[in-house]
Amino acid sequence: MSASFQIDKEVDPLFIEGSDIEETINTTAILNIDILLLGETGTGKDTLAQRVHHLSGRRGSFIAVNCAAIPESLAESQLFGVNSGAYTGAMQSRAGFVEAAHLGTLYLDEIDSMPLALQAKLLRVLESRGVERLGSTRFIPVDMRVIASAQHSLHTMVEQGTFRRDLYFRLNVVHIQLPALRDRRERIIPLFLEMIQQEANHFGCPTLPPPSGLLQQLLCHPWLGNVRELRSTAKRFVLGLPLLSTALGSRQETAMSLKARLQQLEKALIEESLLRHDHCVDSAAAELSVAKRTLYYRMKQLGISLD
Template identity: 55%
Template structure:
């Protein structure tokens, strides 16, 4: 790949999303300060989490950004996690505590993978959005809140509504502003500069020399499907810095895997990413969750789903 890996002054947070969204930036800067709810829609790895953080930063809201991955919370605990609980509300509830919604007062509540939220909980979330407040589990006292809600989904919510998997009234309540995040394969012009930036960051993080540009690598990067989008591109850059092949050659993929659907490739990529990270950090969970930027509970959930053996606690 010709060219160099020259650095610039943009922050990792900005370049990761802003470079690929391009013309959306003017709209995002105008929409971020508005007190309206938003839907972020895009494939895995397109930067929904990063964009949610950026919107919160630009909103100038004084409260915190409170993020919750709906798929990572067991259904039986979801209500108390979201709404909070009063002491004695159920067996084991020895103390009163606020939930995620209440904790986001005057800030931003970010609900990732909203499409995995059970229908019953969707009805309760709808009431929160309409009333702008909550009642903790076990309490009848209404707590008014200054809320701003951002939700993210991989599957279009309109499709889930038609399938009966998402409440139509909640969809219309949330869908004030929808931002569709582009895929890497639809933004080929961003692959090279993003890869170069990720290589620089990985080299600095691992205290490794920046590898010499490979004249054959650019074509491989541009022809790859990137099912994991920006997250997969980061992983490829990191592998490049660590002296491994950034991309698995087609000839190295077993014949039995070549005709698998996209979902299978995503699982294969996610499994490889977690296993590589576990190996590099000697199976230290704290180091793994720090690098991947996900909660410990989410990591264990994904490891169980992908049949990856977790280290003993």
């Protein structure tokens, strides 16, 4: 059974800047309401779920359940617990994930992979906020916060009949969509520069500035693995390993016009310089070797704010 654990540093909480995710988390974390996190693999759903639990102040543990990894034949006993003698091989009574989340948070990762039959039983548990172990009729109340995550659109799955409509509406009290990395390309270079600094410190390696050609490749890459893939690329860069031609620089990644790529590169470099100089325009202009008036003009054209 999974227990409480620390935030995974492999996947950063994605794109808090410039979005309403931060406001939503700060508003809802302390409330005893369920949250549904949607986003592609690697966008930081696990990390965000742990952050909500940390901010909630709940006294219990953060219990993570990978719904895709539980064998269907064992799912009920692992989720709801079992009494001794409930079935052949059940030698002793034990609690399930739901009971373990008492006073804490139950995180249902990849709930879109849960079989329909199990969804119905989970719905009853969520509505009653309690569980009956296999082989028992005793109801055990559970005080828990529920966070669920999915890679696919649950609304679409409901329409296709592969996800229960009632469970979807039960979970969808607060809905947070985490954007893909390719949809926030202005964050790619600042995140990458921050990651190579972190990885260099971790491995005890010198921090080398990435060549401009690599930065352009980073901007053009589709990042199907999102921040997790970017983190792996930063590790390989720091360790001097090949960045895998199959992972970067594919011709299919260069559909963006040259003007758009250059603007994204310029925006990322200006933002990174401003961040490094605590948003002091004078210092950033000096570092970038441009006039202060010119820098202000380019910031306005590129939509860069000092906030």
